[in-house]
Amino acid sequence: MSQPDAVAQLEHLVHRFVSNGVPLADVEQIRSDLTDWSSWNQAWQRSGDARMAEAEAADRAGAHQTAAELRLVAALEFHFGKFLFVHDVVALRRGTERAAGAYRRALVRLPWPxxxxxxxxxxxxxxxxxxxxxxxxxxxxxxxxxxxxxxxxxxxxxxxxxxxxxxxxxxxxxxxxxxxxxxxxxxxxxxxxxxxxxxxxxxxxxxxxxxxxxxxxxxxxxxxxxxxxxxxxxxxxxxxxxxxxxxxxxxxxxxxxxxxxxxxxxxxxxxxxxxxxxxxxxxxxxxxxxxxxxxxxxxxxxxxxxxxxxxxxxxxxxxxxxxxxxxxxxxxxxxxxxxxxxxxxxxxxxxxx
CATH class of the missing domain: 3.40.50.1820 (Alpha/Beta hydrolase fold, catalytic domain)
Structure with a gap:
């Protein structure tokens, strides 16, 4: 079975990503980072890592609500990096753990905690x-x-x-x-x-x-x-x-x-x-x-x-x-x-x- 077309997959699902909270700018950056299906998980994880780094900086500055909002984005990006990556159990498990961890940290500071x-x-x-x-x-x-x-x-x-x-x-x-x-x-x-x-x-x-x-x-x-x-x-x-x-x-x-x-x-x-x-x-x-x-x-x-x-x-x-x-x-x-x-x-x- 040939590998899926990563760019086509992203373009097919862009409405899902954006409607659930992934910034369009991040989707566009991820698209530019895709080469083949094997690059899918890494591209999403890199974007999530960037949002997590921004969240840590916001926490240090005392902007805890902003940090929570950024961690929510990171949780979504970690999730979408692995949601169909079932052929790689290591990546699947790591992405799941990172998505859940980021989300738990965000929950207590977001509206309707x-x-x-x-x-x-x-x-x-x-x-x-x-x-x-x-x-x-x-x-x-x-x-x-x-x-x-x-x-x-x-x-x-x-x-x-x-x-x-x-x-x-x-x-x-x-x-x-x-x-x-x-x-x-x-x-x-x-x-x-x-x-x-x-x-x-x-x-x-x-x-x-x-x-x-x-x-x-x-x-x-x-x-x-x-x-x-x-x-x-x-x-x-x-x-x-x-x-x-x-x-x-x-x-x-x-x-x-x-x-x-x-x-x-x-x-x-x-x-x-x-x-x-x-x-x-x-x-x-x-x-x-x-x-x-x-x-x-x-x-x-x-x-x-x-x-x-x-x-x-x-x-x-x-x-x-x-x-x-x-x-x-x-x-x-x-x-x-x-x-x-x-x-x-x-x-x-x-x-x-």
Whole structure:
């Protein structure tokens, strides 16, 4: 298998990088540093190192908020340097550790400070980040779910869309994601993960247990649908660019995404990975009814087609809603400036309703 075209990969994902907090100037510099796929990780790590050095200088000058903002950028760049670099376990693990470390240092100084909140799951713990709005008292709360190659660090700015609307947020690195990927494989039954997270949230005085929703991106949108369909305590949910069936979508996935799925499911080869993908289907998670679920999908999505979105909405019967965006790409990153607020408004109305 020939190596991916690093520049083409960056240009394809530029909306994702920028919408989640990577400065465009850094993306452009990284692009100029790329030679082939082997240079991808190093180019991103160098940029993250530069932001970390600037953060240390800001701390020395007493500009601690600025330092936190720079560390958030560094965390994102360390993450994107390794998110699809699954063929190099050393680089993957180092990038994950550096992203998580930078993010933890940033959390305490950023608006709506985050706290690390680990979730017991089977015989392990899933690292999570819990953030609350400024208003006191129990708040409606949103469980945010990353996708196949995402992690909690990447959902920081998405979290703030909900925080600005008075909702608390919780994001975890689930099995096969972020810090958890070295201990646990991706799981098809994400509603079991959600139940473990909800058990933790029920013990928090900041959480209004009667008003908990779930929002997921990409494969996380599939997970959000399973959670809304099956997990007790979820009042409403949203999928941004998710799929009804990973197996049906398998032929449309690029090699990098297939390889990430193979590695993160612990599949022995691509044939085994394809068979494993067949398990990731909403057909095995019938909706119980009474939980509104919004599916938002871009018609220019190259991974999951609109039929997947239509089937996901129909899965919830009269509780399902579908919004198709003609100009939207995968996860609608290119129009996130209006899609994310609209989704948050929809969810807040259902949690309050």
């Amino acid at each position: 985050g706290r690390v909140l680990d979730v017991p799951y089977r015989d392990r713990t899933l690292p999570g980040v819990f953030r609350t709005p400024a208003a006191g008292g129990p708040a409606p709360t949103v469980l945010l779910v990353p996708g196949l190659d995402a992690a909690k660090e990447e959902l920081h700015l998405l979290s703030e869309v909900f925080l600005r609307r008075g909702m608390a947020t919780m994001v975890v690195d689930g099995p096969g994601q972020g810090e958890s990927e070295f201990d646990l494989p991706l799981t098809a039954e994400w509603e079991e993960v959600a139940e473990a997270v909800l058990d933790v949230l029920r013990g928090r005085h900041e959480v209004d247990r009667a008003r908990v929703g779930v929002v997921g991106v990409s494969l996380g949108g599939h997970y959000a649908a399973r959670t809304a369909a099956r997990a007790d305590g979820i009042r409403a949910g949203v999928s941004l660019g998710g799929c009804y069936s990973m197996g049906e979508s398998w032929p449309h996935l690029k090699h990098l995404s297939r390889d990430a799925f193979r590695v993160r499911t612990r599949s022995s080869d691509m044939d085994a990975a394809s068979a494993e993908a067949d398990r990731f289907t909403l057909a095995s998670a019938p909706a119980r009814g009474g939980v509104p679920f919004l599916v938002v999908h871009g018609e220019r999505d190259r991974l999951f087609d609109t039929e997947q979105a239509e089937r996901m909405a129909k899965h919830f019967g009269p509780d399902g809603e579908l919004t198709l965006e003609p100009d939207g790409n995968h996860v609608l990153h290119n129009i996130g400036y209006r899609i994310r607020p609209a989704a948050a408004d929809w969810l807040r109305a259902r949690l309050d309703g």
